[in-house]
Amino acid sequence: MDTQWETYEVFHQTKRGDAHVHVGSVHAPDPQMALQLAKDQFARRLKCVSLWVVRTKDVTATDYQDDGFFAQSTDKSYRDPKAFESPEKAVDDEH
Amino acid sequence: MQEKTHEQKLAEFEARIARGEKIEPGDWMPDEYKKNLIRIISQHAHSEIVGQLPEGKWIPYAPGFRRKLTLIAKVQDEAGHGQLLYRAAETLGKSREEMMEELLTGKAKYANVFNYPTPTWADVGVIGWLVDTSAVINQTMLAQTSYGPYARAMKRICYEESFHIKQGYDAVATLARGIPAQRAMAQDAINRWWYPTLMMSGPPDKISVHTDQAMRWKIKTKTNEQVRQEFVDLIVPQIRALGFDVPDTNCYLDEATGHYHYTQPDWEELRRVVNGDGPCNAERLAVRRKVHEEGTWVREALAAKQSKTPKAA
Ligand SMILES: [Fe+2]
Ligand SMILES: [Fe+2]
Numbered sequence: 194m195d196t197q198w199e200t201y202e203v204f205h206q207t208k209r210g211d212a213h214v215h216v217g218s219v220h221a222p223d224p225q226m227a228l229q230l231a232k233d234q235f236a237r238r239l240k241c242v243s244l245w246v247v248r249t250k251d252v253t254a255t256d257y258q259d260d261g262f263f264a265q266s267t268d269k270s271y272r273d274p275k276a277f278e279s280p281e282k283a284v285d286d287e288h
Numbered sequence: 289m290q291e292k293t294h295e296q297k298l299a300e301f302e303a304r305i306a307r308g309e310k311i312e313p314g315d316w317m318p319d320e321y322k323k324n325l326i327r328i329i330s331q332h333a334h335s336e337i338v339g340q341l342p343e344g345k346w347i348p349y350a351p352g353f354r355r356k357l358t359l360i361a362k363v364q365d366e367a368g369h370g371q372l373l374y375r376a377a378e379t380l381g382k383s384r385e386e387m388m389e390e391l392l393t394g395k396a397k398y399a400n401v402f403n404y405p406t407p408t409w410a411d412v413g414v415i416g417w418l419v420d421t422s423a424v425i426n427q428t429m430l431a432q433t434s435y436g437p438y439a440r441a442m443k444r445i446c447y448e449e450s451f452h453i454k455q456g457y458d459a460v461a462t463l464a465r466g467i468p469a470q471r472a473m474a475q476d477a478i479n480r481w482w483y484p485t486l487m488m489s490g491p492p493d494k495i496s497v498h499t500d501q502a503m504r505w506k507i508k509t510k511t512n513e514q515v516r517q518e519f520v521d522l523i524v525p526q527i528r529a530l531g532f533d534v535p536d537t538n539c540y541l542d543e544a545t546g547h548y549h550y551t552q553p554d555w556e557e558l559r560r561v562v563n564g565d566g567p568c569n570a571e572r573l574a575v576r577r578k579v580h581e582e583g584t585w586v587r588e589a590l591a592a593k594q595s596k597t598p599k600a601a
Contacts, residue, residue: 196587197385198594200375217440218375220384222594234368238448257315 201227204245310436313379333373335399403566410477416456434506489516
């Protein structure tokens with residue numbers, strides 16, 4: 194009997210307001226069972242308020258080999274708040 | 289774009305490891321790195337799975353409800369560790385089915401310690417305390433491994449192992465405060481587990497053919513001897529603090545090195561036990577096969593459920 198099944202990636206949220214964090218994956222015959230197994234595997238001890246499971250094959254990912262994808266060709270400092278004049282500093286300097 | 293040569297790829301791979309970066313699935317890696325990892329991770333996974341059995345058989349007889357619940361939780365953790373590790377090995381291209389099959393047919397190797405008997409309740413405590421302490425030292429080292437999925441699994445596992453050690457120590461400490469028969473039972477268990485636990489970290493590195501490459505590519509970051517010494521230095525004072533003896537008359541703190549000197553275990557025994565000829569190898573495999581068979585109806589039920597689930601287009 195084939196029990197290889199598909200794998201599901203598991204995302205765990207520790208408390209409301211937190212992001213769901215990827216914690217690993219489980220083998221399961223369907224999404225409902227994946228949730229059940231994910232609970233047993235990843236939420237049997239630490240606090241958890243929400244779990245997501247996503248079929249591994251439904252994840253579209255970048256390729257580690259393609260390092261050009263994240264290459265920054267130009268100066269991106271204009272996106273950084275530290276690159277600008279600061280009103281707080283102006284107030285501090287005043288005192 | 290020009291295809292990179294093998295030498296270029298190898299140089300990039302080694303440079304990445306030298307920088308302390310992790311290797312991830314999908315990265316180019318030398319065949320030997322992959323093979324070595326599959327061997328180490330699958331053996332590790334099998335050890336977790338078989339590791340449930342020596343203690344699991346004590347679940348019906350645990351003294352008291354709290355100890356019973358604790359032991360069930362510990363054994364469940366080990367099952368979970370096995371599954372996490374099978375997943376980590378799968379990222380290298382070997383399927384869980386294949387690995388489970390190798391375990392059931394007796395082809396797979398797993399940690400020597402789980403082939404020794406657990407005749408008394410003290411064995412359960414001593415396994416949690418000694419065997420899991422040794423495992424944690426090894427696994428803390430493996431959490432630094434260069435292969436990302438293995439490192440991630442190890443971090444999660446190490447967290448749970450600290451509970452295993454604590455509950456084991458607690459059980460033995462309770463016996464230590466007990467009547468003479470309880471103390472004697474605990475000492476007897478320590479005597480029997482001492483050398484098998486020392487063997488767990490593997491043979492001296494001169495004899496270990498795999499260590500060289502494993503160190504070069506940071507699959508492991510410590511030698512077997514380093515891991516074993518760390519274990520001895522940590523555990524000897526603990527054993528003595530409870531008023532028990534280390535079953536080695538030649539075990540003493542070497543003032544010059546700051547480390548405990550100890551007698552090496554019988555490496556021939558390790559070879560025999562790992563290759564199938566230990567006191568409980570046959571029993572462990574027989575139980576593993578039996579529970580696998582008894583679980584067939586669960587897998588059938590799940591498989592039936594799968595066939596009813598509409599497939600994603
Ligand atoms: Fe474990
Ligand atoms: Fe453990």
